[in-house]
Amino acid sequence: MHVPLINLRRLYEDLKPDIDAAIGSVLNSGRFILGDVVAQLEQTLAHYVGTSYALGVASGTDALLLALRVIGVGQGDFVITTTFTFFATPEVIIRLGATPIFVDIEPQTYNMDPEHLDIVIKHLPPSVRSRLKAIIPVHLYGQSADMDEITGIATKYGVPVVEDLAQALGAEYKGKKVGSFGLLGGVSFFPTKNLPAFGDAGMIFTDDSTLYEKIKTYRIHGATKKYYYPDWGYNSRLDAIQAAILSVNFKHLEEWNERRKAIAAKYDAKLQAVVETPAKKHDRTHIYHQYTIRTPERDNLRKFLQEKGIETAIHYPIPCHLQPALSYLGYRGGDLPVSEKVSKEVLSLPIFQYLSEDEVDYVIDTIVGFFR
Ligand SMILES: Cc1ncc(COP(=O)(O)O)c(C=O)c1O
Incomplete structure (x- = not known):
């Protein structure tokens, strides 16, 4: 698949x-x-x-x-x-x-x-x-x-x-x-x-x-x-x-955001035993533009998912303060440690309104299989 x-x-x-x-x-x-x-x-x-x-x-x-x-x-x-x-x-x-x-960002929500x-x-x-x-x-x-x-x-x-x-x-x-x-x-x-x-x-x-x-x-x-x-x-x-x-x-935005939430709920339930699933604060909604998990095994997991036909993305592999274009600002590695650590561990999974149940199940089974 x-x-x-x-x-x-x-x-x-x-x-x-x-x-x-x-x-x-x-x-x-x-x-x-x-x-x-x-x-x-x-x-x-x-x-x-x-x-x-x-x-x-x-x-x-x-x-x-x-x-x-x-x-x-x-x-x-x-x-x-x-x-x-x-x-x-x-x-x-x-x-x-x-x-x-x-x-820097909060370690749970990344905001x-x-x-x-x-x-x-x-x-x-x-x-x-x-x-x-x-x-x-x-x-x-x-x-x-x-x-x-x-x-x-x-x-x-x-x-x-x-x-x-x-x-x-x-x-x-x-x-x-x-x-x-x-x-x-x-x-x-x-x-x-x-x-x-x-x-x-x-x-x-x-x-x-x-x-x-x-x-x-x-x-x-x-x-x-x-x-x-x-x-x-x-x-x-x-x-x-x-x-x-x-x-x-x-006209479909609300229904699409609901579908994203439903996919996220399914991912949450099945993946929280093996990776850190997205933290959601109680006083706000999350519309899951990205469903981004966190694991120290990120790079190996990503490679494994790619071999199994599952596309993923890293948002973001280098925090802005360490981007070459901004080196003139004088930031150094270690200046904003939470972002620097998180950038090495986050992985965004497929999530969009037209993802099928079979596709969601396949993503879940493949990730669980990787950690088994
Ligand atoms: C956080 C953030 N800011 C700004 C932008 C810029 O938006 P655009 O690509 O429409 O110029 C994007 C998206 O691409 C984004 O994700």
Whole structure:
């Protein structure tokens, strides 16, 4: 048997008539960038997440980039984030001329450790503290970070929070959806995400009307009216075809997240005797963008699963603070020990809404067989 990490062909085959009709209607409209389909999707998703506004942009990376830009992050500034994230998170900080400062993670959930966040800020020299412009928690693998603690610390130091919810659309913390806690939040609709586009796409969430108006101009080169640019911006719009596909897929998001939870529950029950299964905190939901186990046997297990036809992935093999591109920051091995240890032991298993029961059983039996 071959078990893929994800197979979007299955999604398209299931929803083909609706997706084809949605694409056809955009083609017939002759309007391919922004427009009514995008505006409608923005309204739907703002309502879903619980913010006043949402703005479609070209990718999840751009969502974070524009979010930081409109709050004034620039040359010589500093932004704190977790080291255990996809590289796009620190990359947007660098692209604005600012410097990322990394915080370690909790050993169970792998999300930003609020205690370490507080320590890191406390020890910043005054010249850095005064130029600290944002804190970016990442809701890793589909589970919210500790938002009460993180927003509490952010308020204490007077620094805004920008949420990276690329992996967590629909996840809740104390009954509220992620993306509604920070001053701004950015989501990705990369095809492997829980709400997939069939190409690159992203969205920004906020309650702030001034920032909303600003982003509306910054995604069209900074223009406040046609061919008039008080500031430079970006070409970062959501394509109407992607918005149409997202509108079809969004109708299934809750049901798909439930299916992921059901697969995770089955994995949990059968695998917890042999590996560390994902920790789920009681006051939040986990939508299992990734189902990531932990074992010191990671590399051997991965090789064994590959031989048995099961695809896996490592999210992430090198924490951001040790990436070669960021060596100029001067971090060294041992600086953020939890992330460094976890990166050697985590393994993401196949989990997506169209995984069959037989495939799930095969993954379970093969892993249990490896440890027997
Ligand atoms: C945590 C995180 N942040 C940011 C991104 C960037 O999103 P995109 O690939 O849509 O640019 C991703 C996903 O790829 C991600 O997983």
